Each structure stands twice: as C-alpha cells, then as structure tokens.
Amino acid sequence: MATLSIRDVRKSYGSVQVLHGVDIELEDGGFLVLLGPSGCGKSTLLNIIAGLDDTSGGDILIGGRSVLDLAPKDRNIAMVFQSYALYPTMSVARNIGFGLEMRGVGADQRKRAVEDAARMLQISHLLDRRPANLSGGQRQRVAMGRAIVRDPELFLFDEPLSNLDAKLRVEMRTEIKRLHERLGTSIVYVTHDQIEAMTLGTKVAVMKGGYIQQLDDPRTIYERPANMFVASFIGSPAMNFLAGRLVPDSEGVQFQASGVSIVLPTRNRPVDSERPVVLGIRPEELRTVPRNRASIMGEIDVVEPTGPETMVTVQVGEHAIIARLPPRFAGRRKEPICLAVDPASVNLFDPDSGRRIDI
Amino acid sequence: MIESKRQRRMIANIATYIVLASLTVFCIGPMIWMFLTSLKYEADIVTQTMQYLPSRVTFDNYVAIWTQSGFPRLIGNSLVVTFLTVTVCVVTGTLAAYAFSRFAFRGRDQLMLGYLVVRMFPAVMMIIPLYVVMRGVGLVDSRFGLALAYTSFLLPLFVWMLKGFFDSAPKELESAARIDGSTRLGAMVRIVMPLARNGLVASSVFIAIAAWNEFLFALMLTTGQGSRTWPVGLQLMVGEFQLPWGVLAAGGILSIIPVIVLFAIVQRTMVQGLTAGAIKG
Amino acid sequence: MLSHRRFMTTASSRYLPLRALGELSETRYWMYLLLLPSLALILLVIAYPTLYGMAISFREMRLTRPGLDGWVGFKHYVAMWSDPVFWIALKNTVVWVAAAVALELSLGLLAATALNRDLPGTKIFAVLILLPYFLPNVVAGHMWALLLDPRLGVINDLLVRIGVLQSYKAWFADPNTALAATILVEAWHGFPFFALLLLAGLKGIPEDLYKAAAVDGAGLAAQLRLITLPMLKTVIAAAVILRVIGLVNSPDLLLILTGGGPGDATQVLSLYAFQTAYKEFNFGYASALSVVMFVTLMIFAAGYIRISRITKGQGDD
Numbered sequence: 001m002a003t004l005s006i007r008d009v010r011k012s013y014g015s016v017q018v019l020h021g022v023d024i025e026l027e028d029g030g031f032l033v034l035l036g037p038s039g040c041g042k043s044t045l046l047n048i049i050a051g052l053d054d055t056s057g058g059d060i061l062i063g064g065r066s067v068l069d070l071a072p073k074d075r076n077i078a079m080v081f082q083s084y085a086l087y088p089t090m091s092v093a094r095n096i097g098f099g100l101e102m103r104g105v106g107a108d109q110r111k112r113a114v115e116d117a118a119r120m121l122q123i124s125h126l127l128d129r130r131p132a133n134l135s136g137g138q139r140q141r142v143a144m145g146r147a148i149v150r151d152p153e154l155f156l157f158d159e160p161l162s163n164l165d166a167k168l169r170v171e172m173r174t175e176i177k178r179l180h181e182r183l184g185t186s187i188v189y190v191t192h193d194q195i196e197a198m199t200l201g202t203k204v205a206v207m208k209g210g211y212i213q214q215l216d217d218p219r220t221i222y223e224r225p226a227n228m229f230v231a232s233f234i235g236s237p238a239m240n241f242l243a244g245r246l247v248p249d250s251e252g253v254q255f256q257a258s259g260v261s262i263v264l265p266t267r268n269r270p271v272d273s274e275r276p277v278v279l280g281i282r283p284e285e286l287r288t289v290p291r292n293r294a295s296i297m298g299e300i301d302v303v304e305p306t307g308p309e310t311m312v313t314v315q316v317g318e319h320a321i322i323a324r325l326p327p328r329f330a331g332r333r334k335e336p337i338c339l340a341v342d343p344a345s346v347n348l349f350d351p352d353s354g355r356r357i358d359i
Numbered sequence: 360m361i362e363s364k365r366q367r368r369m370i371a372n373i374a375t376y377i378v379l380a381s382l383t384v385f386c387i388g389p390m391i392w393m394f395l396t397s398l399k400y401e402a403d404i405v406t407q408t409m410q411y412l413p414s415r416v417t418f419d420n421y422v423a424i425w426t427q428s429g430f431p432r433l434i435g436n437s438l439v440v441t442f443l444t445v446t447v448c449v450v451t452g453t454l455a456a457y458a459f460s461r462f463a464f465r466g467r468d469q470l471m472l473g474y475l476v477v478r479m480f481p482a483v484m485m486i487i488p489l490y491v492v493m494r495g496v497g498l499v500d501s502r503f504g505l506a507l508a509y510t511s512f513l514l515p516l517f518v519w520m521l522k523g524f525f526d527s528a529p530k531e532l533e534s535a536a537r538i539d540g541s542t543r544l545g546a547m548v549r550i551v552m553p554l555a556r557n558g559l560v561a562s563s564v565f566i567a568i569a570a571w572n573e574f575l576f577a578l579m580l581t582t583g584q585g586s587r588t589w590p591v592g593l594q595l596m597v598g599e600f601q602l603p604w605g606v607l608a609a610g611g612i613l614s615i616i617p618v619i620v621l622f623a624i625v626q627r628t629m630v631q632g633l634t635a636g637a638i639k640g
Numbered sequence: 641m642l643s644h645r646r647f648m649t650t651a652s653s654r655y656l657p658l659r660a661l662g663e664l665s666e667t668r669y670w671m672y673l674l675l676l677p678s679l680a681l682i683l684l685v686i687a688y689p690t691l692y693g694m695a696i697s698f699r700e701m702r703l704t705r706p707g708l709d710g711w712v713g714f715k716h717y718v719a720m721w722s723d724p725v726f727w728i729a730l731k732n733t734v735v736w737v738a739a740a741v742a743l744e745l746s747l748g749l750l751a752a753t754a755l756n757r758d759l760p761g762t763k764i765f766a767v768l769i770l771l772p773y774f775l776p777n778v779v780a781g782h783m784w785a786l787l788l789d790p791r792l793g794v795i796n797d798l799l800v801r802i803g804v805l806q807s808y809k810a811w812f813a814d815p816n817t818a819l820a821a822t823i824l825v826e827a828w829h830g831f832p833f834f835a836l837l838l839l840a841g842l843k844g845i846p847e848d849l850y851k852a853a854a855v856d857g858a859g860l861a862a863q864l865r866l867i868t869l870p871m872l873k874t875v876i877a878a879a880v881i882l883r884v885i886g887l888v889n890s891p892d893l894l895l896i897l898t899g900g901g902p903g904d905a906t907q908v909l910s911l912y913a914f915q916t917a918y919k920e921f922n923f924g925y926a927s928a929l930s931v932v933m934f935v936t937l938m939i940f941a942a943g944y945i946r947i948s949r950i951t952k953g954q955g956d957d
Contacts, residue, residue, distance in 0.1 A: 102540030
C-alpha cells in the first residue's frame with residue numbers, strides 16, 4: 001500500500017505531444033480512474049507509471065519514492081491487462097505464481113500463495129489448466145490472481161473489462177470493487193467506460209488530448225463538470241445543452257432561449273449585463289409539470305420506453321433535448337409538453353471556452 | 360433451376376480438380392521422370408524407343424555418384440556451409456527481428472526498408488567485390504567465407520520473416536512478464552521465444568534450403584575441393600566428365616532429399632511466414 | 641516483507657554475466673545493442689562490397705593481367721554503349737523477364753483460384769504444387785535439360801507421339817526456341833511463388849463480399865472483375881515487383897541451361913556480367929554492367945511502385 005504522485009508528467013513521440021504536464025496525487029488505498037476517449041493519453045500514462053514507457057519529463061513517486069529510474073520489475077507493482085496477457089505456455093497455477101517465481105520465492109511458499117489467491121477468486125479448480133482452455137471471465141480472474149498474489153504496493157488495471165460481454169462485465173466490476181475494499185491496496189484503473197469510473201473510483205481523472213480535464217471524486221464530476229467535454233462524456237444519455245443568454249432579473253438571473261425561461265439563484269455576484277451562455281441539464285433532472293409552472297416548452301419528437309423509465313426526445317426551439325421520465329409517461333409524438341427543472345441542478349458553460357461558469 | 364445450379368457446381372468442381380491435377384503433373388512430373396531415370400541402366404536411357412517405366416531397376420547410378428566423384432565431400436561441404444549460414448543468421452538475425460518487432464525508435468522504418476532494399480542488389484554486383492575482398496583476407500575457397508557471403512542476402516530475408524512471427528506474439532505478454540519481475544532479456548527468452556519457436560524453425564529452414572541450393576556465389580567463391588558445395592560440384596562434373604544421365608539424375612535426387620524432407624516438415628508454418636512477410640512488405 | 645524481497649536473488653542471477661546482460665536490457669540502449677550484430681554484419685558483407693563494387697566499375701581490374709590497374713573514369717560505361725552484346729542482353733532481359741512473369745502470374749492465378757475453392761483433398765495438391773519453388777536451380781536445370789534433350793528427351797517423344805512434332809527438336813540449341821524453352825523452365829520454377837502469395841490474398845477477401853455480389857445478381861465473371869482482381873491488386877503488384885527483381889538479378893538457370901547461347905540468343909544482363917567476371921576476370925567491365933543493371937532496376941522499381949500506389953487508392957477503403 002502506498003501513495004502515488006504524478007508530477008508534471010509529459011510525454012511526446014517525436015513532435016507529437018501526447019501528455020501535457022499531468023499532475024495527480026492519489027491517497028494511500030485510493031482508487032484512481034483514468035477516464036477518457038481512445039487516444040486521450042490514459043494508457044500512455046498507465047504505461048509510464050508501470051515503467052513500460054519512458055517519460056519526456058516530470059516525475060512519478062510511489063510511496064514517496066521516485067521510481068523513474070527503476071525497471072518495471074523493481075517498482076513493486078502489479079498489472080492487469082486488457083488482453084489479460086496470460087502466458088499461453090504455462091498452466092494457470094504457474095501463471096499466477098510467475099511473479100513470485102521470478103523473485104525467487106520458494107516453491108512451497110509460492111504454492112500456498114497461489115492457492116490463497118485462487119480461493120479468493122474462486123478459480124481453485126482451474127489451476128492445472130492452460131489459459132487457452134478458459135472462458136473470458138475465467139481468464140480475467142486468473143489475470144487478477146496473478147496481480148494480487150504478489151501483494152504489490154500498487155495495482156494497475158488497463159481496461160480490464162472491455163473484452164467481456166455485458167453481463168460478465170457488471171459481475172467483474174463488482175468483484176474488483178469487493179477486492180479493493182478487502183485488500184485496501186491503491187489502484188490505478190484505465191477505462192473509457194464512464195459507468196466503471198463512477199462505480200469504482202474514489203477519484204476520477206477525465207482526460208482528453210493529453211490534458212486532465214477534471215480531477216475530482218465521481219459525484220462532483222457528475223454534478224459539477226468542469227467543462228462541456230466532461231459534462232457530455234459522463235452520463236448516458238448525455239447532458240442536454242441549450243444555447244441561450246443570461247438576463248439580469250429581480251430574483252437573480254434568468255436563462256432565456258427560445259421556449260426556455262429559467263430563473264437561477266445567484267450565490268456570488270449578481271450578473272450585471274446580458275451574456276450568451278450554454279445551459280446544461282441532466283435528462284433525469286427534467287420532469288413534466290402543468291403549463292403554468294413550466295420553464296421549458298416543447299414538442300414531443302420520440303418516445304422510447306425502456307422499462308424502468310421512458311426516454312423522451314423533445315424539440316425545444318432549435319434544440320433537441322432528452323428527458324428521463326417515469327415509466328408510465330403517456331405523451332405522443334407531436335403533442336406539446338411542459339417541463340421544469342430544479343434550478344440548483346443545472347450547469348452553465350461559457351459558449352466560447354466551454355468552461356463551467358459559477359454564478 | 361436447382362438441378363442446373365447443382366450441375367454447374369459439379370462442373371466447376373470437376374474443372375477445379377482437372378486444373379489442380381494438370382498443374383501437379385507439370386510440377387511433379389519432371390521430378391518423377393528424373394527419379395525414374397536415376398533407376399535405369401544407361402543402356403535403357405539411351406535407346407531408340409523411349410522406355411517410360413524402367414524395365415529393369417538398378418541402384419548403380421547412386422553407387423556411382425556416391426563412390427566415384429567425391430560427392431560425399433561436396434555434400435559435407437554444403438552441410439557445413441548451410442550450418443554456418445543458419446547459425447550466423449539465427450544469432451544475429453533473431454536479435455534484430457526482435458528489436459524491429461518490439462521497439463519504436465528513430466530510424467526504425469528506414470532501417471527496415473534498408474534491409475528490404477538490400478535484397479534488390481544483384482548477386483553479380485555483390486559477388487565481384489566480395490571475391491576481391493575475400494581474396495584479400497584469405498576467405499576465398501573457405502566454407503566460412505562462403506557462409507558469410509550467403510548472409511548478405513539471407514540475413515535480411517530471415518529478419519523480415521522472423522519479425523512477422525515475433526509480431527504475432529502479443530506485446531502485452533512481455534509487459535506482464537516485466538512487471539512480474541523479468542528483465543527485457545528474460546521476457547524475450549522465457550515468454551516470446553517459446554511462442555515464436557515454430558516461426559524460428561520455419562525461418563531457419565527457409566534460409567537453410569536457400570543456402571543448400573545456392574549456386575552462383577559458390578561457383579565464384581570456391582575454387583577447390585576443400586570448400587566446393589554440391590551444386591557447383593555437380594555442375595562441374597557435367598562439364599568435365601560428361602556425366603551419364605543416370606548418374607546425374609541420381610545426384611540430383613540425393614541432393615534434393617534434404618530439401619523435400621525439411622520442406623515437408625515445416626511447410627505450413629513456412630508458407631505462413633513467407634506470405635505474411637511478402638504481403639506486408 | 642517488501643524490503644527483504646528486493647534482496648532476494650532472482651532466478652537468473654546465479655550467472656553473473658547473464659544478470660548483467662539482463663540489467664542492460666532494461667536500459668534504453670538495449671534495442672541498439674540488439675541491432676548491432678546484424679547491422680555490423682550487413683555493413684560488412686553488403687554495404688562495403690556494394691560501394692567497393694561501384695568503385696571497381698570506374699577502374700581497370702583484370703585478375704588475369706595484374707599489371708593493368710587504375711582509375712579509368714567512365715571508360716567501361718562508354719564501352720558498353722558500343723557493345724552489341726550489351727544491347728542484345730538488355731533486350732533479352734526485358735523479353736525474358738516480361739514473358740516469365742506474365743506466364744508465372746497466369747499459372748499462379750489459376751492455381752490459387754483452384755486451391756481457394758477448398759475442395760476435399762486439395763491440401764496435398766497445394767504442397768505438391770509448391771515444391772518446385774524450393775528445388776535448387778542446378779537440379780531444375782539439368783532435369784529440364786534431360787526432359788527436353790534432342791536425342792532422348794521425353795517431351796520430344798510425347799510431342800512426336802501425339803503428332804505435334806515431326807521429329808525430335810533441339811530446343812536449347814535452336815536460336816528460335818532457346819529463349820522460349822528457358823522461359824518454360826523458369827515458369828515451372830517460379831509460378832508456385834505467385835500461387836502462394838495470390839492464395840493468401842484470396843483467403844483475405846471476405847466471403848460476405850461474394851455473397852453480397854451474388855445477391856446483387858453478379859455472375860462469376862463480374863465477381864472476378866469487380867471483387868477478386870481489385871482486392872488482389874496489392875498482392876499482385878507486390879508479387880510482380882519481387883519476382884521481377886529476382887529474375888533480373890539471378891542468372892543461375894540460364895547459366896546452367898544455355899550459358900547464354902546459342903550465339904547470344906539467351907544472353908541476359910546478369911549472365912553477361914557474371915561471365916565477364918567469371919570467365920574473363922574482367923572485373924571492371926563486369927561491375928559496370930551490374931551497376932547499370934542495378935540502376936535500371938531501381939528506376940523501374942521506383943516508377944512501378946509509384947504507379948501501383950496511384951491505382952491502389954481506388955481499391956482501398
């Protein structure tokens with residue numbers, strides 16, 4: 001168990017810079033998720049932490065000790081790969097014990113450690129098999145067994161669930177969470193799946209284009225996204241964006257767009273003049289109301305019942321927004337619809353920079 | 360409609376078999392004829408009426424080529440040269456193929472292209488300066504010198520072929536091994552090499568066959584019995600001794616036996632490596 | 641627990657040099673160390689001789705006359721211009737290579753298409769058809785010399801029997817047939833190479849494309865024209881250039897079959913250069929010949945690659 005410090009880490013391949021000065025601190029026993037679309041630099045960062053890739057600048061500290069000069073084998077880390085990377089020529093037991101074997105741990109002690117790890121992951125009956133004879137979920141468990149048997153200072157996970165089908169993915173996600181809570185070892189976890197990030201992380205770093213867009217706990221990232229990229233990347237269906245203007249109002253400020261008029265409370269300073277903004281509303285924050293209390297008026301375009309809820313696409317002026325409404329919603333296409341939103345739950349963004357505006 | 364479709368399919372299948380059978384006769388027929396000739400008495404070869412199947416079978420031709428012409432010596436030299444060539448290529452080429460397959464570094468693509476372009480160099484263009492240089496350092500008429508000359512065109516080929524096999528061993532396996540406590544060297548030896556073993560064997564066999572068969576370099580760079588390989592020896596025997604057809608055929612059969620055996624053993628992997636390399640290149 | 645682990649011996653550390661090498665492999669110089677041996681070897685046996693060979697082409701160097709030595713500038717290249725054999729050899733090279741490649745490509749395409757149908761038992765055909773490619777030139781040459789022999793060649797006998805020929809023919813001795821006969825032998829030796837590559841190319845075409853075309857009403861001919869050939873274009877282009885390079889550069893088969901004769905009917909550039917070196921020991925002139933051949937080939941290859949890249953754009957996605 002150890003803390004992890006990533007300090008101003010930069011990386012470029014030739015003239016292409018893929019990481020622009022990344023800074024992250026992870027507390028002892030924390031669970032850091034690196035989240036972003038492909039090509040955002042998250043896997044590169046993970047490989048740099050592992051020592052599989054060189055940095056072009058900056059420093060990495062594990063447990064307060066710089067590891068940049070250490071080879072991967074000397075960093076006392078364990079890693080689970082996207083493809084699992086099980087050694088095809090070795091049995092499951094030897095796969096799990098290979099790290100200990102390389103470190104010269106005796107056969108008896110090794111056997112005991114392997115059996116303990118296998119029991120924890122419920123793969124004791126598979127120890128004599130070859131990786132080729134395992135299912136996807138079983139390979140995943142073996143790969144995790146190989147990591148935990150070493151009792152390292154830091155676990156690294158590189159999109160470990162992306163090769164599993166939907167049902168297994170949920171199951172293994174729970175398994176990883178349980179493992180983390182049981183072992184308490186710090187984890188760095190790379191994924192492009194925002195649900196994994198939300199459910200697993202104690203800290204989420206949303207990345208794009210080699211920059212950290214936001215580094216926060218999952219709740220804050222969901223409710224108070226730092227910019228429009230983070231807002232749209234997290235959440236499904238994505239956050240609705242409405243372009244309009246802020247107008248000073250007696251009660252605070254008012255957001256206005258065609259078909260939309262919402263009074264927003266101001267906490268800090270009053271807005272003195274009109275300015276263009278983008279309003280962000282999560283689909284689940286919208287609810288239907290009687291016409292006299294509506295702040296958003298539109299026309300129903302598509303109604304998609306999913307079972308537990310109904311997704312309704314509403315045309316509001318020139319915008320199409322999605323509302324997550326109760327399962328028994330009865331509206332039909334072309335009918336008018338009146339919606340309201342809790343003013344405290346909305347986010348405002350600057351239309352030029354995309355950054356969040358606090359009022 | 361269904362009837363005619365089935366008929367069409369049937370006709371296509373028959374046509375396919377006819378094509379394959381004809382091509383096989385074209386390919387294998389000459390070898391079978393050579394084999395039959397090697398079993399005939401000279402009198403039965405040089406006759407007025409052609410004997411298709413030998414009326415009498417003899418192994419005299421094989422005995423003659425083996426005992427009378429220094430053929431064992433030639434075969435021995437070829438074995439030594441082939442062995443040396445393969446050893447040099449495997450030792451140096453495996454490392455290079457691994458580096459090309461695993462590392463991104465400045466100039467990597469240019470260097471690989473260079474290894475490919477080298478194959479375009481005409482043999483004659485290499486042979487003349489090699490002869491002059493090797494004569495200068497006393498490597499003409501030496502089996503080691505000949506093997507060294509062979510690496511000039513076989514090493515690049517070997518590197519390209521083996522790189523393809525290394526490429527198909529996942530990179531993550533090595534990363535895993537390095538995190539598990541191996542050095543890069545350890546990961547290469549313990550994890551990657553066992554996976555690429557078939558490819559290594561197939562690539563080695565491919566260059567072994569090429570070295571065994573090579574004629575032009577050997578003709579120029581060997582002058583005496585001490586280093587002369589079988590292709591040169593056989594060719595010179597034809598010119599010098601007016602070698603009888605039956606004996607020549609027997610020599611041919613003897614010298615292609617190793618080729619056929621090796622080819623049969625690894626043909627599947629070798630074909631895979633050849634096509635992969637060529638399609639990518 | 642953690643700290644004492646670090647001092648434990650690792651499995652490879654029993655041998656100190658190995659361990660040092662292992663540690664070296666973790667440095668960023670490792671890849672260069674891996675490349676070093678082969679690179680040194682290639683510089684030694686390829687780069688240096690090549691440059692030296694080019695230098696020789698500007699010198700007088702005849703091993704039979706040791707006194708004759710020194711720089712002569714472009715003398716050999718000028719001599720080549722007025723050397724009739726050079727022009728004949730150049731013409732023969734073009735004819736020989738073009739005809740052999742065309743024949744090998746056709747036979748290879750035929751074989752690959754037939755093999756790609758995957759009928760029962762075709763695997764063994766695939767192995768047998770591939771075999772000639774691995775046979776040594778020396779054996780291939782003498783084998784065909786035997787088959788086409790003017791007195792006891794079995795092909796002559798067969799052709800007379802079925803009435804194509806009146807009498808046995810001396811294929812390699814007749815200037816009118818010598819080049820064609822050597823092309824036949826070369827095709828036998830080289831077409832499996834095309835079959836191999838084209839078969840791999842055919843296997844790479846998704847079956848769905850043919851199904852879609854069949855649903856759209858395309859017949860076999862249309863499928864060949866619209867799917868197979870465009871999809872194979874890259875493979876064909878690559879195979880052709882590799883084979884052209886191989887054929888231009890290696891005179892082995894002609895050296896064994898005809899030695900360039902009768903007259904200069906089968907004389908090609910590579911053979912002419914080799915014989916100039918091997919028989920006359922006129923290294924200067926031979927080097928100049930091979931340099932001209934190499935440069936011509938490089939120009940051809942560059943142009944060819946450029947053209948095939950341009951047309952490739954349409955076939956790719």
